[in-house]
Amino acid sequence: MNRAKRAGRWLVERVEDRGVWRHVAIYAASVLLLLLFWEVASVVIRSLKGGREYLPNPIVAIREMVRLGPLLFSNFWISAWRLVLAILIAFVTGYPLGLLVGHERRLDELISPIIYIVYPIPQVAFILILFLIFGIGHPVKVAIVAIALFFQLLVSARGAAKQISLEHITSVLSAGASRWQVYRHVILPATLPSILTSLRVSVGLGMAFLYIAETTGSFDPVRGGLGSFIKNNMYSTGQAFAGIIAMALLGFCLYIIIDVVERIVCRWTYAARRSS
Amino acid sequence: MIALRDVVVDYGRGTRTVRAVDRVTLDVPRGQSVALIGPSGCGKSTLLFAVAGLIRPVAGEIRIADEPVEGPRRDTALILQNAGLLPWKTVWQNANLSLFLGKEYPRTTAGAVLEELGLSDVKNRYPSELSEGMKRRVGIARALSTSPQVMLMDEPLASLDTLTKERIQDLFLKLWARHAFSFVLVTHDIEEAAFLGQRIVVLSARPASVKAVVDNPKMGGLDYREASAFRDVVLRLRTELEREP
Numbered sequence: 001m002n003r004a005k006r007a008g009r010w011l012v013e014r015v016e017d018r019g020v021w022r023h024v025a026i027y028a029a030s031v032l033l034l035l036l037f038w039e040v041a042s043v044v045i046r047s048l049k050g051g052r053e054y055l056p057n058p059i060v061a062i063r064e065m066v067r068l069g070p071l072l073f074s075n076f077w078i079s080a081w082r083l084v085l086a087i088l089i090a091f092v093t094g095y096p097l098g099l100l101v102g103h104e105r106r107l108d109e110l111i112s113p114i115i116y117i118v119y120p121i122p123q124v125a126f127i128l129i130l131f132l133i134f135g136i137g138h139p140v141k142v143a144i145v146a147i148a149l150f151f152q153l154l155v156s157a158r159g160a161a162k163q164i165s166l167e168h169i170t171s172v173l174s175a176g177a178s179r180w181q182v183y184r185h186v187i188l189p190a191t192l193p194s195i196l197t198s199l200r201v202s203v204g205l206g207m208a209f210l211y212i213a214e215t216t217g218s219f220d221p222v223r224g225g226l227g228s229f230i231k232n233n234m235y236s237t238g239q240a241f242a243g244i245i246a247m248a249l250l251g252f253c254l255y256i257i258i259d260v261v262e263r264i265v266c267r268w269t270y271a272a273r274r275s276s
Numbered sequence: 277m278i279a280l281r282d283v284v285v286d287y288g289r290g291t292r293t294v295r296a297v298d299r300v301t302l303d304v305p306r307g308q309s310v311a312l313i314g315p316s317g318c319g320k321s322t323l324l325f326a327v328a329g330l331i332r333p334v335a336g337e338i339r340i341a342d343e344p345v346e347g348p349r350r351d352t353a354l355i356l357q358n359a360g361l362l363p364w365k366t367v368w369q370n371a372n373l374s375l376f377l378g379k380e381y382p383r384t385t386a387g388a389v390l391e392e393l394g395l396s397d398v399k400n401r402y403p404s405e406l407s408e409g410m411k412r413r414v415g416i417a418r419a420l421s422t423s424p425q426v427m428l429m430d431e432p433l434a435s436l437d438t439l440t441k442e443r444i445q446d447l448f449l450k451l452w453a454r455h456a457f458s459f460v461l462v463t464h465d466i467e468e469a470a471f472l473g474q475r476i477v478v479l480s481a482r483p484a485s486v487k488a489v490v491d492n493p494k495m496g497g498l499d500y501r502e503a504s505a506f507r508d509v510v511l512r513l514r515t516e517l518e519r520e521p
Contacts (some may be wrong), residue, residue: 171360174328175374175418185373189364195449239453268364 090149098157141213156198157193160191278304283336296322298483311473319484353424359415368399387423409440427459
């Protein structure tokens with residue numbers, strides 16, 4: 001409770017100080033720069049391809065976004081919760097298991113060969129089996145993404161757990177820590193920064209797998225998700241790019257959420273940067 | 277208070293074990309101090325970890341307060357080389373860690389100890405925001421928080437500059453007088469051993485065995501570093517360390 005209160009106070013302070021507004025301004029400038037590149041690319045492609053609109057200009061795409069508002073939003077929402085659910089499932093299974101495998105020597109010897117064999121297989125190779133098991137609805141889409149991210153998080157949690165300084169473990173053991181307390185006070189907090197980095201990678205990776213999952217199998221214009229929306233509008237490029245922008249926004253929102261979470265649960269890493 | 281009888285400790289696991297400590301016998305009476313000094317890597321830290329209950333001896337017996345040591349004890353505190361602070365916990369959380377793990381927090385807190393060590397003002401900081409000397413003091417605060425009977429220290433002041441080191445040695449001497457614990461200090465610093473050890477045990481190269489025991493009855497005063505007895509003990513220790521077995 002105390003921690004939540006402190007985190008809240010900290011957030012309020014950050015919004016009040018000028019740092020946040022400076023941040024927002026830089027972000028806005030950066031987005032404008034991206035739109036400018038896009039516009040230039042669009043003009044160049046049009047002139048090279050005899051006036052054809054292969055790459056729509058950003059204004060067209062944004063206008064399409066507004067026109068398709070409700071439909072796009074319902075697809076955005078569906079993709080968003082599929083992705084978030086898949087990330088959460090992968091996180092609550094892959095992270096603890098990775099820590100166990102990384103820290104418990106016996107388990108490592110037994111499990112690591114399995115990881116090395118299974119991890120490099122592109123999980124989409126199992127897509128048909130997954131469709132047969134889960135049907136064509138929501139569960140299969142979530143499952144495809146969750147399985148891919150599970151391995152990603154498992155491998156990085158295992159790596160992070162192996163890096164933990166023995167001194168920190170000795171320190172809590174000498175203070176009388178139980179096995180569980182070693183996890184709670186050392187292994188979990190020590191691995192959080194790298195697992196959050198891995199979570200950022202997972203957002204991009206998860207988005208790619210979600211696209212594959214949503215473009216395979218059934219077609220549903222309202223409840224298909226952004227992947228399905230983009231694929232179905234492939235030939236009216238303005239609409240397709242409206243979908244692509246929506247996907248970019250989804251990723252952006254998730255990055256921001258991870259950043260905020262990191263600021264709260266890994267405050268000590270910011271303290272270290274401040275003082276150095 | 278602490279009694280070691282023919283203690284043998286191996287280091288490593290499986291087929292790759294190395295004998296780290298060979299038949300060490302040692303007594304530390306209640307409230308007294310012993311410094312263990314020896315060449316780097318001789319096994320003195322391993323011996324200390326065995327007394328702390330973190331490593332089991334393969335032979336011999338270690339007793340604290342007339343009970344065999346079977347694991348970390350509530351009345352024994354260990355201070356590690358870099359103070360063993362957890363970077364993700366604040367000074368307050370680090371100092372209270374032992375109490376927290378033992379479920380004594382918040383009934384008992386390290387508040388008074390932090391005050392005594394002049395750390396109250398930095399209790400909300402993280403270790404990375406502290407100077408090296410402050411970090412070591414937080415380590416001492418954590419150890420003192422449980423009011424231990426026995427304090428074990430594994431080169432607690434290594435890699436500090438001389439002045440900071442001496443200031444903390446002085447502080448430690450005062451704390452020892454006030455809190456009356458027994459302590460074992462592992463060090464490779466001859467002057468530190470002579471300043472803080474009532475008895476100094478010189479250990480051989482690995483596997484560590486007792487090479488000589490030097491009594492140091494005049495220690496205890498803050499001005500002991502200037503005394504001729506101090507210089508004699510330092511010289512004696514140097515000779516013992518350099519002597520071929």
